[in-house]
Amino acid sequence: MRENERGSALILSLLIVLAISVIGASLTVLSLTETYGSMNYRLMSQARYGAESAVHQAANFLLYTYAAPGTAGDPLAAYNLGTAPVSSGGGPIILSGMTGVASNYPVPAVNTQFAAATTGTLPSGNATITFTAAARLMAMRNISVYGQVSPVVIQTWELTGRGTTTGARNAEVEVTATLERQLLPTFSFALFATNGGCGALKFGGGGLVDSYDSGNMTLINGSPVTQQWGGNVGANGNLNEGGSGTVIYGSMSTPMTGVGNCSNGGVNAWTINGGAQVTGGLINLSQTMTFPPPSPPSPMPPTTTLGINKNTTCAQTGVAGCTPGNPTGLVLPPGTYPNVNLTSQGVIHLTAGVYTLNSISLSGGSGIVIDSGPVVFNIAGAGVQYPVDLTGGTLTTLNIDPSTFQIQYSGSSGIKLNGGTASAGLVYAPNAPVSFSGGSDWYGGVVASTVDDQGGTHIHNDRRVGSSFFTAGNFMLSSFSWKKF
Numbered sequence: 417m418r419e420n421e422r423g424s425a426l427i428l429s430l431l432i433v434l435a436i437s438v439i440g441a442s443l444t445v446l447s448l449t450e451t452y453g454s455m456n457y458r459l460m461s462q463a464r465y466g467a468e469s470a471v472h473q474a475a476n477f478l479l480y481t482y483a484a485p486g487t488a489g490d491p492l493a494a495y496n497l498g499t500a501p502v503s504s505g506g507g508p509i510i511l512s513g514m515t516g517v518a519s520n521y522p523v524p525a526v527n528t529q530f531a532a533a534t535t536g537t538l539p540s541g542n543a544t545i546t547f548t549a550a551a552r553l554m555a556m557r558n559i560s561v562y563g564q565v566s567p568v569v570i571q572t573w574e575l576t577g578r579g580t581t582t583g584a585r586n587a588e589v590e591v592t593a594t595l596e597r598q599l600l601p602t603f604s605f606a607l608f609a610t611n612g613g614c615g616a617l618k619f620g621g622g623g624l625v626d627s628y629d630s631g632n633m634t635l636i637n638g639s640p641v642t643q644q645w646g647g648n649v650g651a652n653g654n655l656n657e658g659g660s661g662t663v664i665y666g667s668m669s670t671p672m673t674g675v676g677n678c679s680n681g682g683v684n685a686w687t688i689n690g691g692a693q694v695t696g697g698l699i700n701l702s703q704t705m706t707f708p709p710p711s712p713p714s715p716m717p718p719t720t721t722l723g724i725n726k727n728t729t730c731a732q733t734g735v736a737g738c739t740p741g742n743p744t745g746l747v748l749p750p751g752t753y754p755n756v757n758l759t760s761q762g763v764i765h766l767t768a769g770v771y772t773l774n775s776i777s778l779s780g781g782s783g784i785v786i787d788s789g790p791v792v793f794n795i796a797g798a799g800v801q802y803p804v805d806l807t808g809g810t811l812t813t814l815n816i817d818p819s820t821f822q823i824q825y826s827g828s829s830g831i832k833l834n835g836g837t838a839s840a841g842l843v844y845a846p847n848a849p850v851s852f853s854g855g856s857d858w859y860g861g862v863v864a865s866t867v868d869d870q871g872g873t874h875i876h877n878d879r880r881v882g883s884s885f886f887t888a889g890n891f892m893l894s895s896f897s898w899k900k901f
Contacts, residue, residue, distance in 0.1 A: 466579025
């Protein structure tokens with residue numbers, strides 16, 4: 417019997433060796449799989465970083481180097497704006513430095529610049545990542561922006577970046593994003609302060625902000641009935657609000673966060689004391705808001721002085737087209753004026769058109785009456801401390817409609833406003849501090865560097881003008897996606 421078992425140990429040993437070999441081989445394959453998987457992930461990640469770099473390079477070129485169409489060398493007439501994507505010569509508008517993607521931009525030099533700016537390499541350990549990009553023009557509009565003489569071209573681009581790693585194993589990834597610039601309402605807030613510091617907005621003394629609709633309003637004793645909502649305010653910095661009865665019947669929007677004491681080294685959203693309120697709470701903006709300054713007067717007005725009081729005649733002003741007002745004051749036509757100083761109950765009546773002034777000031781119970789609109793003050797402000805100072809008089813606006821009286825100022829000197837029962841206007845001075853006095857009413861909207869209402873003025877946001885005037889917003893990257901090959 418034992419002779420029949422001779423050699424079985426060898427067979428058993430061989431079977432055990434075979435089993436161990438299979439297990440070892442499986443572990444080796446598993447190890448290689450993990451190694452290749454890790455390597456593939458690393459190579460794919462590196463290629464994706466390269467593709468994202470290409471997208472950012474393309475966005476940087478379009479933001480800071482590229483000039484939008486509208487010049488003699490790149491006329492808008494060369495583009496078909498009625499298609500999506502925008503086309504020229506029958507094909508979509510494409511800027512490209514990417515192999516296999518042909519350029520179709522009407523100005524070859526622009527494509528050459530784009531290709532040079534968006535093609536490059538990145539070192540990553542022992543590997544080198546190459547990247548390149550293409551951009552397709554999806555939409556383009558030529559629009560009028562509030563306060564600007566020349567139209568602004570608004571574009572939407574689809575950006576595609578390609579990243580490639582080469583070596584023992586190649587990897588290729590494409591990343592796609594959308595670069596867009598949208599139109600934003602210029603007066604979407606009752607007040608907006610472009611300053612990013614403490615006290616960009618200051619309220620006190622029982623001041624409030626609410627809203628009304630100048631296109632659909634009810635008058636009681638000649639004043640509009642307002643609503644305790646819609647009085648939204650905003651700033652790139654901090655709101656400082658205090659005093660009993662000081663209320664913002666709306667929200668406060670800012671990129672800042674936090675409530676409490678504000679310091680230059682730690683700007684927060686809201687500093688509050690004394691029972692003041694913001695009924696709509698705080699809204700966090702994803703980024704600071706930019707308002708381009710209005711176009712300054714060209715040519716600049718003179719810096720002499722035109723003084724007008726209740727006894728001044730048209731002949732004394734020397735203004736062509738001046739006529740006596742009915743029943744009082746002078747009717748001044750649109751045109752160019754120096755420093756206009758209204759004193760001693762002097763009154764001027766204004767009609768629709770652009771008034772280019774170096775400055776204007778009211779004192780001694782003087783006044784401005786808007787007979788027809790829109791009346792636009794384009795202020796130069798050369799050599800004066802306050803280019804607009806309405807504190808010593810009154811403003812009477814047609815139908816209490818702020819769109820009929822507009823102040824545009826690109827400089828940084830102060831503007832002083834004074835409210836009244838029929839004082840309505842839009843102030844667009846993104847570089848200038850604006851202050852209110854008089855403790856009365858102001859109907860309309862203000863965009864300024866800072867806004868100070870600590871005298872108890874009641875500011876009434878006209879909800880209608882929020883959809884009437886527009887400015888070009890910031891560029892944004894959106895709609896991000898990616899794929900590998």
